[in-house]
Amino acid sequence: MQSSAGVCESVRVCVCVLCGLPAVGKSTLTHLLCDHLHTLGWRTFLISYDELIPEQAFLLHTPRTGDDDDDEEEEDKEQAGWKQYRQAVLECVEVFLQELNADMPHTHTGGGEVGTGSVCVRFKEAMKKQQILPTLQDTHSRAQRLVLLLDDNFYYQSMRYRVYQLARRRSVGFCEVYLHCPLEVCLHRNRVRGQLLPDDVITEMSNRMEPPNPEKNQWERNSVTVDNTHSVTHTQLQEMLQVISSAIEYPLNPVQDDSEQKEADRQRCACSVLHQVDQVCRRLVSQVMLTARGCRLSAEKMKMLARDLSEEKSGFLQELRAQVLQLLAQDECVCVERVVTMATDTFTRRTHVTMERHGVHS
Numbered sequence: 001m002q003s004s005a006g007v008c009e010s011v012r013v014c015v016c017v018l019c020g021l022p023a024v025g026k027s028t029l030t031h032l033l034c035d036h037l038h039t040l041g042w043r044t045f046l047i048s049y050d051e052l053i054p055e056q057a058f059l060l061h062t063p064r065t066g067d068d069d070d071d072e073e074e075e076d077k078e079q080a081g082w083k084q085y086r087q088a089v090l091e092c093v094e095v096f097l098q099e100l101n102a103d104m105p106h107t108h109t110g111g112g113e114v115g116t117g118s119v120c121v122r123f124k125e126a127m128k129k130q131q132i133l134p135t136l137q138d139t140h141s142r143a144q145r146l147v148l149l150l151d152d153n154f155y156y157q158s159m160r161y162r163v164y165q166l167a168r169r170r171s172v173g174f175c176e177v178y179l180h181c182p183l184e185v186c187l188h189r190n191r192v193r194g195q196l197l198p199d200d201v202i203t204e205m206s207n208r209m210e211p212p213n214p215e216k217n218q219w220e221r222n223s224v225t226v227d228n229t230h231s232v233t234h235t236q237l238q239e240m241l242q243v244i245s246s247a248i249e250y251p252l253n254p255v256q257d258d259s260e261q262k263e264a265d266r267q268r269c270a271c272s273v274l275h276q277v278d279q280v281c282r283r284l285v286s287q288v289m290l291t292a293r294g295c296r297l298s299a300e301k302m303k304m305l306a307r308d309l310s311e312e313k314s315g316f317l318q319e320l321r322a323q324v325l326q327l328l329a330q331d332e333c334v335c336v337e338r339v340v341t342m343a344t345d346t347f348t349r350r351t352h353v354t355m356e357r358h359g360v361h362s
């Protein structure tokens, strides 16, 4: 049976999120997965964030590392812009899924706010290039299963959770493939391919990486972790195909209870706390750097201090995030103001220790 758009109505779909550090090998693996899925007669739609989001937005976003705290406002604006682009990608995916089995032609021209409209244009180009609609319209095709492969770093759990929510709203399957290997290997692969990203950006992302945690997050139960230090083995490939297959056979149901809303509230609260504490930490780091400048530290020592402070801040924010989410998961009441004050005190003490270690005295 066909809709007026000509797409077979019984297409089973799943969204597969590929996450991992830059240069870990996500794109390479995606192509391998596509080849294998095609031999099963399944269709794939490769959604590469690198190709949909203008390069400029990625460059603006690259996580900052310590000694460039001067222009906080500018960075906030950049972060907001980058988030809009990511949101625009998800909007395109959602409209695509909405129209897939509905009685509608694929004529969506939106794709987000002004400035992110290019994402929609690129999304449509990707559809055309990968011949998504012609194959799905072919009723004789055995391609009744479609796997959307989302290729990006997805280093925060909250980034992946948004995709999960989308899959749930549209009643399709959801799974995750987390690709990892030692940081040094990623840095090396990045250098070999022509150093697309500075080392410290990849290192910073590694500090921030929150791998899937199926034990803690029920919604991440359909995930597989793959060590990509060497070539992917047959067993690893089978594991991935198994997870994708299970996601496609058992699509998610739209929310029946308020658990999803609760989880979203928890994430929002944690983000708010983290954002405020992050601002405070940056100011403290800037102050320390100013004090160090006053102490006439050599350029080399200033660099080492900046690096240590940056690491201290990343680690501290990560710990705090985990603690806040734990409290919220236990339904504890989290007073944002209080947490921010306590966190400020703790981080101030830590910066003092770091200062002393570097011979900086206020």
Ligand SMILES: Nc1ncnc2c1ncn2[C@@H]1O[C@H](COP(=O)(O)OP(=O)(O)OP(=O)(O)O)[C@@H](O)[C@H]1O
Pocket (backbone or CB within 6 Å): 020, 021, 022, 023, 024, 025, 026, 027, 028, 029, 050, 152, 153, 189, 190, 193, 228, 229, 230, 231, 232
């Ligand atoms: N298992 C592997 N063993 C050795 N080299 C690999 C492996 N997988 C990928 N590579 C190489 O590492 C480099 C980065 O791979 P790839 O572009 O797939 O990474 P990526 O995770 O998609 O990067 P990005 O997120 O920056 O787009 C490429 O040169 C690729 O050939």
